[in-house]
Amino acid sequence: MRINKDMKMAEVIHLNHHLLPVLNRFDIHLGFGERSVETVCRDHALNIDFFLEIVNTFHDPSYFPVRHLQSFKASMLIDYLQKTHAYYLDFKIPEIRQNIRQITQEGSLQNSHKKLLEDFFDSYQHELTTHINKEEQRVYPYVISLENTLDNPASTVKELQEIGRYSILEYEEDHDDVEAKLFDLKNIIIKYLPTSKNNKLLNVILHDIFELERDLNNHGHIEDLILVPIVENMEKALRARLNKLSANV
Ligand SMILES: [Fe+2]
Ligand SMILES: [Fe+2]
DSSP states (O other): OOOOTTSBHHHHHHHOGGGHHHHHHTTOOSOOTTOBHHHHHHHTTOOHHHHHHHHHHHHOTTOOOHHHHTTSOHHHHHHHHHHHHHIIIIIIHHHHHHHHHHHHHHOOSOHHHHHHHHHHHHHHHHHHHHHHHHIIIIIHHHHHHHHHHHHOTTOOHHHHHHHTTSOHHHHHHHOOOTTHHHHHHHHIIIIISOOOTTHHHHHHHHHHHHHHHHHHHHHHHIIIIIIHHHHHHHHHHHHHHHHHHHHHO
């Protein structure tokens, strides 16, 4: 069942509570009362089409309306993607790390297993942080400048040439699959950690890793299949504008 604008926002959460962090990324918080999706979006000045597409791709991984999603502004996607990054780095990863610390401090696991779990997670955290920092510091600022430069009819040839020095192709080529390693982490817990008195907490950790993996999967698809093609089109428009301007000189 797809989420539509006439549903009550409360019904959306009853239908799929995994959407809660997604709603937070749109600055929508609990306490919807009887308000519909459309009313809540209007109250938050959100683009309802964009909201519905993002929520539905998350709700149903087989639903991914590439064409429609590519019709939105890159800056709109980036705002959502940045909030997703913040959710991973400021909330989800520290929460999982904290639970792992609790398990390793309680002492029922062998030292070698504690070390395996902690080292693996720390190296994953480092890998994810590096991946996100690169996007936040290099790729997203480029996309925003490209959009602004193109949106400004008064942009000069120099400004257009300057922005054209980078290409999204660079990102496309080395944008790795950051959730792959989580599969190995899940297997360490599922296959190799002996049942301990912390079994319930290990289940919580495992559950959180499954959720993170699903979230990262959706995030990566938005970057690869939606953001990159939008930027490629903007780069085409940039080249066309530069050619036109140089022909007029
Ligand atoms: Fe990202
Ligand atoms: Fe990424």
